[in-house]
Amino acid sequence: MHMSMTQLPPPAEAMQNLLNGTTQFLASDLHLKVHYAPYYRVGGLLRKVASVPPIDSNDYMEAMLKSIIPTHKLHDYETNGSIDFSYRGATGDRFRCNVYRSMGEMHAAIRRVQNKIPTYAELNLAPIYEKLIHETREGLICVTGVTGSGKSSTLAAMIDHLNHIEAMHVITVEDPIEYSFTPKKCIISQREIGLDVPSFPIALRAIVREDPDTIFIGEMRDRETLTAALQAAETGHLVFGTLHVGDVVQSFNRILEFFPRNEHAFIRSSMANSLRAILCQRLIPGIEQGKVYPASEVLINTPVVKDKIRNEEDEDLPAVIAQSEHEGMLSFTQSLVQLIEKERIHYDTAMEYAPSREALQSAMKGIKASAQSLVSRIRTK
Template identity: 35%
Template sequence: MTQASRPPVPPPPKVPRPPAPPKVGRSPGVSAEVATPQAPSQAPRSTEAPQLAQPVASGAAGSRRGPGPTEGHPTLREIVTRANEEGISDLHLGVNEEPRFRKRGDIVSPGYPVTDLNTFMSWLRECMSDDEIGYFQQNLDFDGAFDFGFVRVRISAFDTFRGPSMVLRLIAATILTMEQLNLPEVFKKICHYHKGLMLITGPTGSGKSTTLAAMIDYMNKSFPYHIITIEDPVEFVHESKKALIKHREVGRHTLKFFNALKGALRQDPDMMLVGEIRDKETMQIALKASTTGHLVAGTLHTNSAIKTLTRILDMFSAEEQKSIKVSLSESLVAIIAQLLCKTTDGKRAAFHDILINTDVIKEYIVKDQYEEINQIMLKDTYEGMTTMNKSLYTLYQEGRITEETCLEMSPYPNEMAQMLRGRV
């Protein structure tokens, strides 16, 4: 069927629209940096791929504001409820595709039928406002979050060759403690620093946000701090306890990470959480804040503590790197690089590179002596440092993972094989 002959999607019944709230470059609730609206891409599309449907009637996100899913298809709430009960981390939903779950790191099919456009648009209406759907239709990309009550979801909607799609990351309503996550005792020690920079790193889906939420929760219960979080979007929502916590979402409460972090310095914070340090300017402000008596926590997409150091330096020119090394050596508290592996009990466990910035480490950072840093991480158990191989080997000794998992997940499998044979 050609594009011209495709039957149009029937328009929903019209209802009066409420007055639109004032907007600054973007519709309320869009959780991303403000972008200047542009016309949808004019690139050629396959005649098989359905176009995005037109905006629906007005109403609150999550309510029924138009036709529901096609007969035989579940609602989005039903899918999310099942996924939450089964411990699923991500939902992959798209037109002309079967819905898929990510379970223990693998993509699996839950057995739902292939999604049609009407069903997909009904799902959008369950988790996005009309303004957000309109923004998606205009820009073909959207990032945001929605709260179903029993679970929050982080939304990433995008257009594809086969039609519009979205990925939902499930964020548990209950924040797990460090004890429940079986995190090493050194994590609490890191939380007791009053100033400096601590970085939680790892690829997407490695549990960085869960670990950082557990650390913030520990501080929230323990210290009379003022904590400001700057995220895109807000994921775990903390209720103020001993600490006062204020969440800011990029695109909704501030226009840019840089602006919010710079402004936070004038808002009497004890700690600042930066959802992701993406560029040189944000890193500079984070370093400045950490050297002026504040504790700053942030995330980066790197796979090891050593790679985190080199990634930070690569943000700057060769002329700037010398001063950044000095600044980093003075302000750094710790780098925690995290990955997940499958356990023998059907769950997943985190394993870590943990670098604590001791006096010796400071000297090695300034001198670019990364191999020496790695050797200290291997040997200095007193400070709580470890490497991913040592962390994996500990899980193996506890019977939580198999020898095959050790070798598969190890960043240095030859060294891991020697550890398993008792040679290291």
């Protein structure tokens, strides 16, 4: 039986019920919009919360959301029309919240970030992710992907791995903080934009004076942030950063966009020297309902890659990646093939997400041909 607006609980209670529901139903996101029922995103698909009616009152919606918005953020919302913040729910889960104004009304997109930091195995990450952390103590590692591709969870797993194996001082600069780390071998200082420091550039100007071994930059979003990341990586620090791009080549394009053309040669030289890897990922719906798996494109900065970066030959990098699986590199196509072979995703789903359907078809045919040849050899023995 559906309740009406007049039967809804007090706004703060309704907000907590909906947040608890994201944990209960293993939803990745909660969407709240005036005139709509709430929606959860489960396994990549939007699902209406059938037990809650459309919320037709903006006053009720504002009261719900203001029950979780930090007081110091309200002015930013009134001024800018949107705010980002983190919130810890009663279940222990953290939520990354974006509240925004739409046609004069308050709406929200709220992402659930598990309180427990996931492992590589739980995230189904390729072995190269763990290998990189074991072997890298300086330089820049970029984790890239579109919004909702699992970058935050991947970086949390990598940093927590460091936390278990090495005594280091880790400083994170985040907007907002999404995972709260418990110190193991590392000492960890987490700084949130808007709460601990006004902006990324201000935080990063002082960061090398805070004696870090490892720096995590929540998002490399402008020239100052990228310059600071490259400088820290070149002076012996291990730097993690994210970029909102779809593949490896776009990562270089995005970085260079922040600098005038006359500085590109210098930035390319800096990247060639300091970059260790670019790990780009997309989440693919699995065979099991509600499951998603990362398909990864992995670039390792080998001598060949260094030359390509310096010589503005970025368009050659996909071919280098495809031919360098023995060095830990991985193309999206190879990653999709592995997921199909492990029966994690359907072939048809892989085709929908493949950067080149022809390349995926060819790769799958090659595997089938090899398997048939092996069976034939076994039968003739």
